[in-house]
Amino acid sequence: MSDSSNKIDTTRRSLIKGAAAAGGAIAFPYVHAQEKITLRYLGTAVNQDKAIAEKFEADTGIRIQYIPVTTDDVTKRAVTAPNSFDLIDTEYFSLKKILPTGNLLGIDTKRIKNADKITPLFTKGEVGGKKVGDQGTAPKKVMYLETPTSKTFSAAPTQFMTLIPTVYNADTLGIRPDLIKRPVSSWAELLNPEFKGKAALLNIPSIGIMDAAMVVEAAGLYKYPDKGNMTKKEIDLTIKVLIEAKKNGQFRALWKDFNESVNLMASGEVVIQSMWSPAVTAVRTKGIACTFQPLKEGYRAWAAGFGVPKSVTGRKADAVYEFINWFLDGWAGAYLNRQGYYSAVLETAKAKMEPYEWAYWMEGKAAAKDIKSPNGDLLQKAGGVRDGGSYEERMGGIACWNAIMDENAYMVQKWNEFVAA
Amino acid sequence: MKSLHLPPWLQATPFALVFALFLVLPLLLVGAVSFWQATDYELIPAFTGKNYVDVFAGCANTEELCVTLKTYLSTLKFCVLVWAITLVIGFLVAYFLAFHVQSTSMQTLLFVLCTVPFWTSNVIRMISWVPLLGRNGLVNQGLTGLGVVDSPVEWLLFSDFSVVLAFVHLYTMFMIVPIFNSMKRIDPALIEASRDSGATGWQTVWNVVVPLCRTGIVIGSIFVVTIVMGDFVTIGVMGGQQIASVGKVIQVQTSYLQFPMAAANAVILLATTLMMVWALTRVVDLRREL
DSSP states (O other), X not given: XXXXXXXXXXXXXXXXXXXXXXXXXXXXXXXXXXXXXXXXXXXXXXXOOHHHHHHHHHHXXXXXXXXXXXXXHHXXXXXXXXXXXXXXXXXXXXXXXXXXXXXXXXXXXXXXXXXXXXXXXXHTSEETTEEOOOBTTOGGGGSEXXXXXXXXXXXXXXXXXXXXXXXXXXXXXXXXXXXXXXXXXXXXXXXXXGGTTSEXXXXXXXXXXXXXXXXXXXXXXXXXXXXXXXXXXXXXXXXHHHHHHHHTTOEEEEEOSHHHHHHHHHTTSOSEEEOOHHHHHHHHHTTOOOEEEOOTTOEEEEEEEEEEETTOOHHHXXXXXXXXXXHXXXXXXXXXXXXXXXXXXXXXXXXXXXXXXXXXXXXXXXXXXXXXXXXXXXXXXXXXXXXXXXXXXXXXXXEEEOOOOTTHHHHHHHHHXXXXX | OGGGSOOHXXXXXXXXXXXXXXXXXXXXXXXXXXXOEEOSSOEEOXXXXXXHHHHXXXXXXXXXXXXXXXXXXXXXXXXXXXXXXXXXXXXXXXXXXXXXXXXXXXXXXXXXXXXXXXXXXXXXXXXTTHHHHSTTSHHXXXXXXXXXXXXXXXXXXXXXXXXXXXXXXXXXXXXXXXXXXXXXXXXXXXXXXXXXXXXXXXXXXXXIIHHHTHHHHHHHHHHHHHHHHHOOHHHHHHTTTOSOOHHXXXXXXXXXXXHHHHHHHHHHHHXXXXXXXXXXXXXXXXXXXX
């Protein structure tokens, strides 16, 4: 009895062992294939929305890990630590610095489903069939590559894109209409002595100097052949104007971080300043009047896009392409449009927005219902109209693009002089 | 028994290695890079003195100070102001803690109170100055409410005043601790002897306590001076980004990938700060006193 039970027991054990081993061998590759992919997404905090990452993970099972840094640091990382991310969200003007390092790989548009639907603003520099200003680093100048590994830009459209556009906007001055109490219509107002001690400027040199150039031109002091690529003399002139204003106490502060600009405006320290669209929205959600004021000289535009570093291959590369495709597919675009940005493929975003939302955000029509932000905060009561009007009016009014100048080193040196003055 | 003791050089080796790897080597690299050339996107290891020449560009002009000198002067000004104020406040607080608070538990409690400024993050702490000192802030509301001023006082925020205020608020602690430490080591018999010899309270402080606290004062001063010389966050936020500091210049240059220029500036800043620390250590022989 005991003997036989022992025998059975051993067999049972060995059977289980064998089954476990076999099961293990079968299970292993299965588990491996299901291993979750995490994409490290390098970009600025403004563009890294938690809701977008959550929705993407829910849709595809791929996790997004945000690495939020400042605009300048995105470039720095791309140049100095290209292995530290799987996907880069950077501005087009940074490409002049990143591309020559060979750290980015051209994106194959054949793998991007909606590539041909990307707005002509990027591919041809046109809005509604009309050419817009292309001073500075206009995206169409740095959009294409001859081959995926090319280190120089192609003038004509090709199969390979440097970045797939994600968001873009046209920046202008933000004002507190309740404190200014009169219409503002020109960039020149930034340095109007009326706002002495109540103005602020962006302290990111390459962008701040463009805002300053808009002011210089608006004031009729000088007309730049290309605000986005000044000569040393032009830089000197622009900085001189800024230093004079600073010495007269024009600026309350300079700001570098998105939240600083919100704080300055909301607290009433500043009534007129260079500003970004979501910052204006943030001030408004506090119940404080703030206008992203359209100006007659036009807008300074910027555009950001996704790039793929060379180090990403295999399944990870597939996941990156999946994310980019998902991003252009509409949900994310609608989300961005509701924040006051613009999405790269308008038609897919439109499908995911309510008609009254589309009419308010994109067609410049009065809001038929209350307009809410993606988080549900009230942005505009029914009947209100978006600052700057329709997409065509706003993006058609682009005067120049964020840029990196050939004389960048000199410009930074002069900017430091302005800060020290 | 004696054979069990490791030779002193062996005991010091691990720490020396850490220092060599994480301090000396990076510093040597910074020194090397400061003589390199660079483009927008790459460093070229070819020797040049141009970075140093560029740092001092325009400094031969006698009419107007060049940017570098102006920046250093501004940073030095903050250094002196903050050092003087933290020294006085730090000394007073330490004196109170060491000689007037009797129980150890009370001393500990008050010490913890002194660290309150460090309980929140740097940025949050500085942003919260805005509702206090701003144009529509508490202080201005109070002043206009009391009828002391007609229109809000503008220099409370984004000014030299606010920068110094934030520094003092933050770094007085670094003065208090070493000075308190020196004070606790003063033999109470010495104070008694001074009193017995007929010295007034002031005379005791000036002739007995202060000289015996020299070590603490110098250590605290080194902390404060080195922190203020290298700071760019506090000056940036409290100065509304409108006040130059050497740290800020370096930060802007690194973020625009101008590493050689930034390295040259860093080397000059390091040399300046080391000279100041060296001057301080002339006052007290730290090695002998500790």
